[in-house]
Amino acid sequence: MLRIGAPHLLGVLLAVLLAWTTSALAQGAPPLTPPRARGSTDVSYPPKSGGAQGAPRAEGDASVELELIVERDGTVSHAEVIEGREPFAEHARRAALTWTFFPARRGDTAVRARTRARVAFRQELEETSSPPAASSPPPAGGPATSSAGGPAATGAGPVTSSEHVEQVTVRGIRREIGQTTLSAKDVREMPGAFGDPFRAIEALPGVTPVISGAPYFFIRGAPPNNNGYFLDGVRVPVLFHVGLGPGVIHPALLDRVEMYPGAAPASYGGFAGAIVAGRTRDPATSFHGEANVRLVDAGALLEAPFAGGRGTALVAGRYGYPGPMVGAFSDTTLGYWDYQTRVTWRIGERGTLGLFAFGAHDYLAHVERSGKTEEDFVSDFHRVDLRYDHALTDGRLRIAATVGYDSQGASPSYLTDTSGAVRLEVEKKLSSAVRVRGGADLRLDVYRFRQGEPAGPYDTVVPSNVDPPPTNVSGAAYADMIWRVAPRVEMVPGVRVGIFASSRDNAVGATDGASRVSTTEAAVDPRLSVRVTLAPAVAWLSTFGLAHQYPALRVGSVPAPVVTGAGFPFGQRRLQTAAHASQGLEIGLPADLVLTATGFLSGWSGLTDLTANCIEMEPGVVPPNPSGAPRPPLPVKCPNNEPVNGRAYGVELLLRRPLSKRLSGWLSYTLSRSTRAARFVTFQGEDAIATVPSEFDRTHVLNAVLSYDVGRRWRFGTRFMFYSGAPYSPLDGSVPVPPYHSQRDPPFVRLDVRLEKRWPLGKTGSIAFVFEGQNLTLSKERTGLGTDCNGVSGPEGGTTECTRSEVGPITIPSMGVEAFF
Structure with missing residues (x-):
C-alpha cells in the first residue's frame, strides 16, 4: 500500500x-464494417438416412465453423470448413454458398471480405442455425470455458481469386485467464x-x-x-x-x-x-x-x-x-x-x-x-x-x-x-x-x-x-x-x-475540535x-x-x-x-x-x-x-x-x-x-x-x-x-x-x-x-x-x-x- x-x-x-485515446481517435483510416447477413441463413438438419454406403449418419447435435469469402455484391464465392464433423460439415458448406450479405465496406466503398460463420444443429428441433458471426478457435480446453473480449479471428484459409481480399476484423471470443x-x-x-x-x-x-x-x-x-x-x-x-x-x-x-x-x-x-x-x-x-x-x-x-x-x-x-x-x-x-x-x-x-x-x-x-x-x-x-x-x-x-x-x-x-x-x-x-x-x-x-x-x-x-x-x-x-x-x-x-x-462530520461529543x-x-x-x-x-x-x-x-x-x-x-x-x-x-x-x-x-x-x-x-x-x-x-x-x-x-x-x-x-x-x-x-x-x-x-x-x-x-x-x-x-x-x-x-x-x-x-x-x-x-x-x-x-x-x-x-x-x- x-x-x-x-x-x-x-x-x-x-x-x-488521454493522450493515447486522442491519438487513436485522430487516426484517419476509413472505417471498416464487416459483412452482415441479408435474408435467411437457415440450414436444414441433414437427412438421417441415405447417401453413399458407409457414409456417416446425421445424429445428435453438432456445430460447424465455416470461413467465407463475401464478394462486393454480397454473394458468397467460397466456403471452407474450418471445424466440424460429417455429414454436417459438407451440408453447412453447401448451404452457405446460397447465402447473401450486405457487403463489407471500407468507408463508403464495398470490398471483398473474409469472415467466419458458425452453424449449430440440434436434432430435437429438426432444423436450426445461427447467423454468420465472427468466432475465434476455442482455447485449449474447448468452448466450455471460453468467454468474451479480446482480439478478433479472421482466418487464413485459401482464396479462390488472386484479387486482394480485405481481412475483416470482427470482435470474436477470447477467454480471460482464470x-x-x-x-x-x-x-x-x-x-x-x-x-x-x-x-x-x-x-x-x-x-x-x-x-x-x-x-x-x-x-x-x-x-x-x-x-x-x-x-x-x-x-x-x-x-x-x-x-x-x-x-x-x-x-x-x-x-x-x-x-x-x-x-x-x-x-x-x-x-x-x-x-x-x-x-x-x-x-x-x-x-x-x-x-x-x-x-x-x-x-x-x-x-x-x-x-x-x-x-x-x-x-x-x-x-x-x-x-x-x-x-x-x-x-x-x-x-x-x-x-x-x-x-x-x-x-x-x-x-x-x-x-x-x-x-x-x-x-x-x-x-x-x-x-x-x-x-x-x-x-x-x-x-x-x-x-x-x-x-x-x-x-x-x-x-x-x-x-x-x-x-x-x-x-x-x-x-x-x-x-x-x-x-x-x-x-x-x-x-x-x-x-x-x-x-x-x-x-x-x-x-x-x-x-x-x-x-x-x-x-x-x-x-x-x-x-x-x-x-x-x-x-x-x-x-x-x-x-x-x-x-x-x-x-x-x-x-x-x-x-x-x-x-x-465529526461524531457528536468528539473532543478533537475538528x-x-x-x-x-x-x-x-x-x-x-x-x-x-x-x-x-x-x-x-x-x-x-x-x-x-x-x-x-x-x-x-x-x-x-x-x-x-x-x-x-x-x-x-x-x-x-x-x-x-x-x-x-x-x-x-x-x-x-x-x-x-x-x-x-x-x-x-x-x-x-x-x-x-x-x-x-x-x-x-x-x-x-x-x-x-x-x-x-x-x-x-x-x-x-x-x-x-x-x-x-x-x-x-x-x-x-x-x-x-x-x-x-x-x-x-x-x-x-x-x-x-x-x-x-x-x-x-x-x-x-x-x-x-x-x-x-x-x-x-x-x-x-x-x-x-x-x-x-x-x-x-x-x-x-x-x-x-x-x-x-x-x-x-x-x-x-x-x-x-x-x-x-x-x-x-x-x-x-x-x-x-x-x-x-x-x-x-x-x-x-x-x-x-x-x-x-x-x-x-x-x-x-x-x-x-x-x-x-x-x-x-x-x-x-x-x-x-x-x-x-x-x-x-x-x-x-x-x-x-
Missing part, C-alpha cells in the same frame, strides 16, 4: 491514457438455477453458499460483502433478489456471466474478493421477445430496431409474488420486482450512443405472534448509464457516466447511497502479438441515514460508530497488455493504481496471468494479483449476510488488502468434455467479514451465566466487526460438457479451508484472539448435474448438492468458550430436478412448459445465522441456553410457461 506519491502517479497514468464463463443458453438447462445465469454460479467450484437456496456466497473464502458485482461495467450492490434469489436482470437480456474467483483483470477494482460480472446481449437487428409466467413471478422482454436499424429499443422486467407460497410454510413475507430498459442509436459508421437504465426492489419481513409485521430487510437500487462506444482501427473506445441511488435497511433505519461515476475504457491492437487495454474510473458515494423512531425497545438503531455516515471518493487508472510471447505462451501483465478517500474528519489512502494492485499450451488440448494457467477495498462497518448487531451492504464502505480505518494466486491445468477431453483442476491460495489483511457472529451489548447488561460465576458488565463492542487477518487455500475440480448438448453433465468439487484470526468476547469482557476456521468454512462442496434430451422435445435434468457443516464454538449459556470453532454442523444434502416440454411457435419461436423443484429431499440445515434460546436471565445470571438454529426445509417448487418469439 502506498501513501506518498500515488496521486502524482495516478495523474501521470490518466494523462497517458475466468469461468456461464452462457445464458447453457444455464437455462441447469436444474436448480431456474433459468437464471446468476443463480448458476452456485454450482461452480470455489463457491460456498451461506445457506442453501439463498444466492449469497463465500467465494474462495471471501465473504459476500467482499465480492464485487458488475453489469456491463456498472457497479451494482447486488445481482440477486433476496429470499428466493432470482437475478435482478431478466435472463433474456443476459448474454453470459463471468466469474473471476481471484486476480481479476485490471479493469476491475475496489473489491478484495471475487468479481461476478454480467454481460448483456448486443442490440438485436430484428424484433424479438420472451415471456414467462411461474408460480412465484412473471417476466417479459421485448426488443425492436427502429429507424431502419439505426436505433434499437428494449424494455424488460419481472414481478415477484412469492408471498402466498412462502407464507404457507412459514411466517415470512417476501416480494420483489425489477426493470430494465435500453435505447441505442448509431452515430455515423463507428459510433454508438446508448442509454441503459435498470433497478430492483426487495422486501423481506416476518409476522410475529402478536400479528405485527416486522421488517427484516428492504432494498431498492436504480442505475442510469449513458455510454458512447467508438470503433477504432483494431480497437475500441468507451466513455460512460452513471448515476445511481441505493437504499437498504429495515425499520426504523435505512442506509442510502447517492452515487455518480465516470469511466473510460480503451483497447487497441498494436501488433499480431500485442494488444493493450487501459482506462480510468472515478466514483463518488454520498451515504445518508433515514432514521425513524424505534417502534420498540429492541428495534435496531444506528450505532454511534457509523453515524454520521461518510462521503467516499474512489478513483483509479489501469492498464494491461495481452502479449503472445510465443505461439504457445500468452502473458497478461497489468496494474491498477487507485485512490480511496473518505470524509465525515468539524469534519477525512482520510486518503492509495493502493497499487499488480496483476499477472499466464497461459501456456503444453499440448493441443492441455493448457497450464497461472494467476496472481493484489486487491484493495474500503473497510466495511456493520449497521446493527444482527448478522445479515443477505445484505452485501449490511455495513457500508467506511474509510476511517485501513484498507482491506487481499493477495490471490492460483495454478491450474485445463484439459480438453473427447466428447466435448473439459476438465479443469486448480489450486488456489488467498490471504487477507484488515478483512471485515459482516457474516461473522457478533455479540453487542449495552453497558450494564450481563450475559447469561449458567455456571453462576461473577463477571463485570460488558462494554459496547462488536469484536467480530473489527478487522482481522485470514487466508484460504484449496483445490478445485470442474468437469463439464455443455448443457446445450443432448446428454450433458457437470461435476464440480472443492476441497478447501478458510481461516480467520477472529476475536471473541470472554466472560471478563476482554477480547480473545484465536485463528479458527471462518464462520462458513466448508471442507467439502460437491455439485453434480446431469441433463438429457429424451426426445420429442422433452428434456429432464437433475442436480445433486452436498457440503460439509460449518464450524462453531461450544457455548456456556450464550457465550462462546474455548476451544473456539472446534465443532461442526451436520453435512447438508440437496436434490433438484427440472423437466421441460417444448413446442414450436411459428418459424423461429417456441413455447415450453417447465417444472423445476429445489431441495426435493426437504433437507433442513443447521446454521449459526440465528440461535434458539430457552430460559430466563437476570442481573445475577440466569438459565438461558442457546443453540444454533435449524433452517428449512427451504424448498422452492416452480411451475410455469415460457414463450420465445
